[in-house]
Amino acid sequence: MKFTQTLSLLGFAALAAAVKLTNTVTFISLDDTERTVYFTPSEGHEEIDSVKIAGGDNITTKIPEGWIGNWYSVSAGKPNVPGMLGEVAFQGWNDLTYFDVSAIVDPNDKDGVxxxxxxxxxxxxxxxxxxxxxxxxxxxxxxxxxxxxxxxLVCTLGSGVSPLKSHKAKSVKRDFVLGKF
Known part of the structure; x- marks a missing residue:
């Protein structure tokens, strides 16, 4: 009987591991410019390989569970310099996804995120x-x-008409994101 219980527990553990959350970001190019998206993990988080996206195309990238970091895009033929950032914390406080578009690095980036x-x-x-x-x-x-x-999540890149249907804004303070009240 104990052997059967152990097998049942192992099967349940394997099933639970297989049901791990999969985080994704779908990058949608709004124009005909090819871009490379570069990921920068926060300290202690996994590196993610850069991805190329053809103009007018889209690509979905899997992101590790609990990943915190950002990304930026560089147009083909341009120097690799960060511009507008997409920032995210997957499975953050209270198991929620926190995200924003940040203009802190380069508010003049008109071709990126x-x-x-x-x-x-x-x-x-x-x-x-x-x-x-x-x-x-x-x-x-x-x-x-x-x-x-x-x-x-979806992240649009470049110029063009966004597929987004609504622009409702619900924002929270940074301390809330960090679980500090």
């Missing part, structure tokens, strides 16, 4: 089609971090 939002609900969104706007992160303590229970 534009908008981010959850795939299914498309709400809330961060960023904008035309910068500057009031829906992006500009200074270190802006109340612009968005939160969703979803683990699949």
């Amino acid at each position: 534009k908008e981010m939002y959850p795939v299914e609900s498309q709400d809330p969104s961060s960023g904008c089609q035309d910068f500057p706007c009031n829906n992006a992160y500009y200074v270190w303590d802006d109340v612009q971090t968005k939160v969703t229970p979803e683990t699949d």
Whole structure:
């Protein structure tokens, strides 16, 4: 009987491990420019290989569970210099996904990251089609971090018409993201 219980527990553990959350970011190119997306993990988080996205195309990238970091895109033929950032904390405080588009590094980047939002609900969104706007992160303590229970995000790149249906903004303070009240 003990052997059967052990096998049942091992089977349950294997099933639980197989059901781990899969985080994804789907990058959508809004124009005909080829870009490379570079990922920068926060300290202690896994490195993610850069991805190329052809103009007018989209690509979905798997992100490790609990990953915290950011990404930026570089247009073909341009120097590898960070611009607008997509920032995310998957499985953050309270097991939620926190994200924002940050203009802190280069608010003049008009060709890189534009908008981010959850795939299914498309709400809330961060960023904008035309910068500057009031829906992006500009200074270190802006109340612009968005939160969703979803683990699949969209990040648009370049110029063009966004597929986003709504632009509702729900923001939380940075201390909330870190679980500090």
